[in-house]
Amino acid sequence: MIIVGAGIVGASFAYHAYQNGVDKITVLSSHLPGDRNQATSNTWGWVNGYASNDKSYAIFRLANLNYWQKLINYIPNLNYTSKGAFIWDQEEKELQQTIRQHQSWRQSVKISTKSELKKHLPYLINIPPIACFGADDLAIDGVKATRELFKTSGSKIIETNVKEIVCENNNVIGVKTDDEIINDDEVIITAGLGAPKLLSTINIPYEMNSSLGLLVYTKPLPPLLKYPITGFDFHARQDDKGRLIIGGKFDDDSSKEENIYDTAEKLIQDMSTRLNYNGDMILDHFTLGKRPLPVDGRPKIGRLVNQKGEKLNGIYLAVMHSGITNAPLAGKLGIDEVLTGKRNNLIRDFSPQKIVTQEEFQNV
Ligand SMILES: Cc1cc2nc3c(=O)[nH]c(=O)nc-3n(C[C@H](O)[C@H](O)[C@H](O)COP(=O)(O)OP(=O)(O)OC[C@H]3O[C@@H](n4cnc5c(N)ncnc54)[C@H](O)[C@@H]3O)c2cc1C
Numbered sequence: 001m002i003i004v005g006a007g008i009v010g011a012s013f014a015y016h017a018y019q020n021g022v023d024k025i026t027v028l029s030s031h032l033p034g035d036r037n038q039a040t041s042n043t044w045g046w047v048n049g050y051a052s053n054d055k056s057y058a059i060f061r062l063a064n065l066n067y068w069q070k071l072i073n074y075i076p077n078l079n080y081t082s083k084g085a086f087i088w089d090q091e092e093k094e095l096q097q098t099i100r101q102h103q104s105w106r107q108s109v110k111i112s113t114k115s116e117l118k119k120h121l122p123y124l125i126n127i128p129p130i131a132c133f134g135a136d137d138l139a140i141d142g143v144k145a146t147r148e149l150f151k152t153s154g155s156k157i158i159e160t161n162v163k164e165i166v167c168e169n170n171n172v173i174g175v176k177t178d179d180e181i182i183n184d185d186e187v188i189i190t191a192g193l194g195a196p197k198l199l200s201t202i203n204i205p206y207e208m209n210s211s212l213g214l215l216v217y218t219k220p221l222p223p224l225l226k227y228p229i230t231g232f233d234f235h236a237r238q239d240d241k242g243r244l245i246i247g248g249k250f251d252d253d254s255s256k257e258e259n260i261y262d263t264a265e266k267l268i269q270d271m272s273t274r275l276n277y278n279g280d281m282i283l284d285h286f287t288l289g290k291r292p293l294p295v296d297g298r299p300k301i302g303r304l305v306n307q308k309g310e311k312l313n314g315i316y317l318a319v320m321h322s323g324i325t326n327a328p329l330a331g332k333l334g335i336d337e338v339l340t341g342k343r344n345n346l347i348r349d350f351s352p353q354k355i356v357t358q359e360e361f362q363n364v
Helices: 008-019 054-074 092-104 114-120 143-151 193-202 261-276 323-340 345-350
Strands: 001-003 026-029 082-087 109-113 130-139 158-159 163-170 171-177 182-183 186-190 208-218 235-238 243-248 283-294 300-303 311-319
Touching: 001 008, 001 143, 001 171, 001 193, 008 026, 008 143, 008 311, 008 323, 054 130, 054 323, 054 345, 082 235, 092 109, 092 130, 092 182, 109 114, 143 235, 163 193, 163 311, 171 186, 186 193, 193 208, 208 261, 243 261, 300 323, 300 345, 311 323, 323 345
Parallel strands: 001 026, 001 186, 026 158, 171 311, 186 311
Antiparallel strands: 082 130, 109 130, 163 171, 171 182, 208 243, 208 283, 235 243, 300 311
């Protein structure tokens, strides 16, 4: 089996392939975990179940949240840096509605009152009147988790660019890299934003969007935030090295920022006015990552058809935003489908070439 792309999604496919007895797994990737050209290296790492007005996606995210816990219990060096998160990035009424909707989908979310917030976030200066508390939300270091999954999978990882997918009569026979042709009858594409270019080599037009996300890391600080927090125009969490990882408005696009260094400094200055800490908050470094965004926002996982609608054998695609949240089950259920041909109901609505409009989302 060939896997193209060594981000967290590729790692999950490799891990689950190995768990299912696939003994020869070759991972080909132009960038490796930790490289700044990967989305996985630039992530905030919040694992959560939120998908307002999209029940199908919220259920998938929740299942991932539960499955992450199982993986963490099972894989010795895999862990989370925090559990639980507070969110107040909506007006009170809207936030209450979001909480009710996600509770009806069995998520462990509840309203946190001001006094509870004071208790759990003692360094926060401006306490909002209410917040949503996601009890099972996790923060995961994307690079560490990716490396651990690969390590456990025993796969062979080759740093190389894949130029072409090679197909004969709708059957995949391998890939062409910059250096060689590697033959295999199963190619899994977990190439994030590299997927459209790869698919174009077998005449499949595939559109994806992207936006640029800025995250700022401070030098290590004493414990200030036990839980990740997301307000209207900021999000922040503290990692296991004590660094605050700070972003602006969630999912904001920084591609038009004229002076990214000034913006990074401002994120830190603003954060220092939000937390009651007398020492200096110093910029360590910042990351800029492109989010791999399927056009309708939902993950895309499954087999592909050509422009005539004919099935292509031996090619499987998995691309998504929120990949830190979604990778575990994308990999587990994706590998099940590759090996057995059976598609699990949890991914039923995420076929790669199906684009769903907002109105079509199951709104409950
Ligand atoms: C700023 C930011 C914040 C985020 N925050 C969160 C969050 O809080 N929670 C969450 O769940 N998600 C978050 N995400 C999204 C998440 O990080 C991504 O969805 C996830 O990392 C995607 O993983 P991936 O493996 O699909 O892609 P990538 O990590 O990009 O890996 C794709 C790999 O494919 C390789 N590749 C591409 N083309 C080729 C080719 N032709 N040949 C060989 N190799 C190729 C690349 O080199 C790369 O290594 C965030 C993303 C960003 C940028």
